[in-house]
Amino acid sequence: MKPARTKTPRKPPVKKGSQTSLKDPVGVYCRVRPLSLPEQECCIEVINNTTVQLHTPEGYRLNRNGDYKETQYSFKQVFGIHTTQKELFDVVANPLVDDLIHGKNGLLFTYGVTGSGKTHTMTGSPREGGLLPRCLDMLFNSIGSFQAKRYVFKSNDRNSMDIQCEVDALLERQKREATPNPKTPSSKRQVDPEFADMINVQEFCKAEEVDEDSVYGVFVSYIEIYNNYIYDLLEEVPFDPIKPKPPQSKLLREDKNHNMYVAGCTEVEVKSTEEAFEVFWRGQKKRRIANTHLNHESSRSHSVFNIKLVQAPLDADGDNVLQEKEQITISQLSLVDLAGSERTNRTKAEGNRLREAGNINQSLMTLRTCMEVLRENQTYGTNKMVPYRDSKLTHLFKNYFDGEGKVRLIVCVNPKAEDYEESLQVMRFAEVTQEVEVARPTDKAMCGLTPGRRYRNQARGGLVGDELLVSEVVLQSFPPLPSCEILDINDERTLPRLVEALEKRHHLRQMMIDEFHKQSITFKALLQEFDNAVLNKENYVQGKLNEKEKVISGQKSEIERLEKKNKTLEYKVEILEKTTTIYEEDKRNLQQELETQNQKLQRQFSDKRRLEARLQGMVTETTMKWEKECERRVAAKQLEMQNKLWVKDEKLKQLKAIVIEPKTERPERPSRERDREKATRRSVSPSPVPFLFQPDQNAPPVRLRHRRSRSAGDRWVDHKPASNLQTETVMQPHVPHAITVSVANEKALAKCEKYMLTHQELASDGEIETKLIKGDVYKTRGGGQSVQFTEIETLKQESPTGSRKRRSSTGAPAQPDGTESEWTDVETRCSVAVEMRAGSQLGPGYQHHAQPKRKKP
Numbered sequence: 001m002k003p004a005r006t007k008t009p010r011k012p013p014v015k016k017g018s019q020t021s022l023k024d025p026v027g028v029y030c031r032v033r034p035l036s037l038p039e040q041e042c043c044i045e046v047i048n049n050t051t052v053q054l055h056t057p058e059g060y061r062l063n064r065n066g067d068y069k070e071t072q073y074s075f076k077q078v079f080g081i082h083t084t085q086k087e088l089f090d091v092v093a094n095p096l097v098d099d100l101i102h103g104k105n106g107l108l109f110t111y112g113v114t115g116s117g118k119t120h121t122m123t124g125s126p127r128e129g130g131l132l133p134r135c136l137d138m139l140f141n142s143i144g145s146f147q148a149k150r151y152v153f154k155s156n157d158r159n160s161m162d163i164q165c166e167v168d169a170l171l172e173r174q175k176r177e178a179t180p181n182p183k184t185p186s187s188k189r190q191v192d193p194e195f196a197d198m199i200n201v202q203e204f205c206k207a208e209e210v211d212e213d214s215v216y217g218v219f220v221s222y223i224e225i226y227n228n229y230i231y232d233l234l235e236e237v238p239f240d241p242i243k244p245k246p247p248q249s250k251l252l253r254e255d256k257n258h259n260m261y262v263a264g265c266t267e268v269e270v271k272s273t274e275e276a277f278e279v280f281w282r283g284q285k286k287r288r289i290a291n292t293h294l295n296h297e298s299s300r301s302h303s304v305f306n307i308k309l310v311q312a313p314l315d316a317d318g319d320n321v322l323q324e325k326e327q328i329t330i331s332q333l334s335l336v337d338l339a340g341s342e343r344t345n346r347t348k349a350e351g352n353r354l355r356e357a358g359n360i361n362q363s364l365m366t367l368r369t370c371m372e373v374l375r376e377n378q379t380y381g382t383n384k385m386v387p388y389r390d391s392k393l394t395h396l397f398k399n400y401f402d403g404e405g406k407v408r409l410i411v412c413v414n415p416k417a418e419d420y421e422e423s424l425q426v427m428r429f430a431e432v433t434q435e436v437e438v439a440r441p442t443d444k445a446m447c448g449l450t451p452g453r454r455y456r457n458q459a460r461g462g463l464v465g466d467e468l469l470v471s472e473v474v475l476q477s478f479p480p481l482p483s484c485e486i487l488d489i490n491d492e493r494t495l496p497r498l499v500e501a502l503e504k505r506h507h508l509r510q511m512m513i514d515e516f517h518k519q520s521i522t523f524k525a526l527l528q529e530f531d532n533a534v535l536n537k538e539n540y541v542q543g544k545l546n547e548k549e550k551v552i553s554g555q556k557s558e559i560e561r562l563e564k565k566n567k568t569l570e571y572k573v574e575i576l577e578k579t580t581t582i583y584e585e586d587k588r589n590l591q592q593e594l595e596t597q598n599q600k601l602q603r604q605f606s607d608k609r610r611l612e613a614r615l616q617g618m619v620t621e622t623t624m625k626w627e628k629e630c631e632r633r634v635a636a637k638q639l640e641m642q643n644k645l646w647v648k649d650e651k652l653k654q655l656k657a658i659v660i661e662p663k664t665e666r667p668e669r670p671s672r673e674r675d676r677e678k679a680t681r682r683s684v685s686p687s688p689v690p691f692l693f694q695p696d697q698n699a700p701p702v703r704l705r706h707r708r709s710r711s712a713g714d715r716w717v718d719h720k721p722a723s724n725l726q727t728e729t730v731m732q733p734h735v736p737h738a739i740t741v742s743v744a745n746e747k748a749l750a751k752c753e754k755y756m757l758t759h760q761e762l763a764s765d766g767e768i769e770t771k772l773i774k775g776d777v778y779k780t781r782g783g784g785q786s787v788q789f790t791e792i793e794t795l796k797q798e799s800p801t802g803s804r805k806r807r808s809s810t811g812a813p814a815q816p817d818g819t820e821s822e823w824t825d826v827e828t829r830c831s832v833a834v835e836m837r838a839g840s841q842l843g844p845g846y847q848h849h850a851q852p853k854r855k856k857p
Helices: 085-101 118-122 131-146 166-178 273-284 352-380 392-396 398-404 417-434 453-458 463-477 494-659 672-680 746-751 826-831
Strands: 023-025 027-032 044-048 051-055 070-074 077-079 106-112 153-155 161-163 214-226 229-232 252-254 260-262 268-270 302-313 329-337 406-413 437-439 705-708 716-719 731-734 738-741 754-762 768-779 785-796 805-807 823-825 834-836 846-848
Touching: 027 085, 027 417, 051 417, 070 417, 077 085, 085 106, 085 131, 085 302, 085 329, 085 406, 106 118, 106 417, 118 131, 118 329, 118 406, 131 214, 131 273, 131 302, 131 329, 153 214, 153 302, 214 273, 214 352, 214 392, 229 392, 252 392, 260 392, 268 273, 273 302, 352 392, 352 417, 392 398, 398 437, 406 417, 731 785, 738 746, 746 785
Parallel strands: 027 077, 027 406, 106 329, 106 406, 705 731, 716 738, 716 754
Antiparallel strands: 023 437, 044 051, 051 070, 153 161, 214 229, 214 268, 214 302, 252 260, 302 329, 754 768, 768 785, 805 823, 834 846
C-alpha cells in the first residue's frame, strides 16, 4: 500500500512582541560601475532605484524558447554609474557609524567579481575618498572633543580593554615618547601626500545625540585572510637581509562573551582621521595583490579593517573617567574587502595564482553555503548546523550573523558582457543573502549617573551660576519665616510675628543694598583704572607697531636689493649651465667612444675565451682518447701475460707430477678445471681433499712439535673455521693465552689485542696450504672493535722427491747485468708461496713469503 503523503508543516505564526520580531534582514545594495570603454557590450541595466535587469549578451546560448533570457533582481537600493561616493556613504555606511558611536557593532562587505570596483568602493581614489576614510571622518567629527587622553584605554589579549588613571596614562605617554614606537603614529607629522587626497572629505558629517558624559578611544587593526590563513598587516617584523623571516599566521579564539577575535593582532590607538588612515595605508602596502589576466592589481586575499570604539562614563563630578571596567562599552565596525571570485579558465592562472584563486573561491563558496543554511533554518524552522568553521572568513564573523550587530553587503558588478556568467552567480548569492535575518542588537545599559555632568561643572564659574549661587546665599542668610497659619479668629500673635520677621528681612535687605552700592562704586573705580591701563597699553603697542613698520620697510628695501642680486646670479648660473651642457656633450661623446672601445675589447676577450675553450676541449678529447687507447693496450697485454702464465703453470704442474710421482698407487688428483676453480676462490676454505701426504708408516713415531708465534706475549683470538682440516704435521702453530673461536665475535675481540685467522686452500700442485693471517685489534669511536691485518704466514706440506733443476722462467728476459737467469730446484720453486699486499707489482696485492706487511701510521 502506498503511504500517504504528509503535508509540509506550516510555519508557526509570529507572536506580536516576541523576540522573532526583533530581527532585521541583511541589507544588500548593488553598485554598477561604468564601462571601461564606451564600445563595450553591456549586459546589466538599471531599471529603477531598487531593480536591475540582466540580459544575455550576444554569442551566449538561448533559452528553451529561443529568445534571449532576461532576469531581474531586486535590492534594498541600486546605485547607478553616476552615483558618488558621498551618496553611497550616506545610505549604507552612515547608519553603521551612528550605531558604532551608540555602542552597537556593524559589518560591511563589498562582494563581486574581479575588477568590479570593490576596492574603489571601500578605499576610494584621489579626490574621491571611499567608505573607509568617510567612516573615519564621521567618527572623529562626532567624538573629537570627547576623546580620552592617549593610553587611558589599553587593549589586552582577551579581546577586552583595561582602563587606567590619568597619572598612569601620562607616565606611559612619556615612556612611549622617549622610545618612539612605529606602531603608534604621531599626530604632529604631516599627512603623507600619497593618500592626502583620499581623506580630504569636503562634506562635513557628524552623528547626532552623542553621549557627552563619556570619553572615547579609537583602536584600529588590519588583517588579511590569504589561502585560508590570517595574517596581521600591522605587525612589525624585524628585517633580516640574510634570512628573511616570513610572516606568521594568527589564530582565531573565543572570548568570555563567546565572540570570535584574532589572537595576538596589533591594535593601534589613533586620535584623528589622518592617523587612522596612515595606519591603514601602512598595512595596505603589505596586502597581497597580483597581476592577473582580468585585473592588473587583483586582490589575492580578503582584507578586514576593524574600527574599535571604546567608551567609558565620567565620574559624578564630570572631571575624570570612571575607574570601573564593567562600565566600559566596546563596539566594533568591520570593513571587509572580499577578493574577487573568478574562473581560472578566464584568468589563465597557474602555480601560486591558481592556488590563490582556488582558496578565494572556496571561502566565498563557504560564505554562500552559510547564507543558504541560515535562510533554510529561518524559513522552514529547521536546526541545521551552519558550517562557519569551514572557512576562516565565516568563522571570524559568525557572531554578526548570530545577532551581534548589523550586516550590510554591497554587491559590485561590472556590466560588460564578458562578466555575464560571474555576475549571474553574484546576483544569485545576493538574492539568497537578502532573505537572511539577523537579530537586532540591544541598546547599551545606562550607567545611572546624572546626565550633563561634563558641562555642569564647566559652567560653575559663569554668570548664570553666579546668580544662582548669590540667590541661594541671600536666601540662606535671611531669618526663617514663622508659621503663617491662623487657626483662631482671635489670634493676635501670628500676624505680629510675621510682620516682625518681614521687617527684619527688609532691614537686612537694605543693608545688603548699601553694601552692594559701595562695592559697585569700588568696582567702577577699578574698572576705570583698568581702562586707563588698557589705553596706555594700546599706546605702547601702537608705538611698537610703528617701529615694526619701519623695520619692515627697511627689510623690503633689502629684499629688493637681494632680488636684483638674485637676478644677476641667475644670469650667471644660466651661462654656467650652458657651459656645463657643452662639457656634458663632450663627456657623453667620450663615454660613447669609450664604450665602443670596451665593447671591442670585450668581443676580442670573448673570442679569446671561446678559442681557449675550444683548444681545451680538443686537448681533453685527445687526452681521453689516448687514455682509452692505453687502457685497451694494457688490458690486452695483461690478458696475454695471464694466458702465458697459465700455460707455464700447466706445464710446471705436469713436470712436477712427473718428478714426484711415487711408484705406489697415488690418490686421484683433482682435475685442472677444479684446481683453477678452487684457486680462484681464495677467500673461502676448501672442502677436505680425499688424501693428504702421510709420513712412512714404518718410521718411528715422531713427537709433534709446535711452532711458536712471533707475538706470543700478547693475548690472541685464534679464529679456526669449522671447515678446516687437521694436517697432523710435525710443525703445528701454537699461540699461548689464546681464545679459540670458530666464528669471530665482538666479545672475544674485546678481550684481546691480537687476531689470527687460520685459512686453508689447495695449492697449484693439489696440496693443502695453510695460511695464518694476523692482525691487530683496535677500539673504534662507536664502542666496537676493528682488525687491521699486518702479516700472513704460510705453512705447506710437500713431497721430498724430485731434484731436477730448470730455469726459473723459460721465456724470462735476460738480466740487466748480462747474466742468465739461475737454475732452481723444481721443489724449491714450487714451494715458494705468495701472499697479498696492497701495491705489490706481482698482481692484485701479492708479496713474497715471510715478509710482514708494514703497519699503517
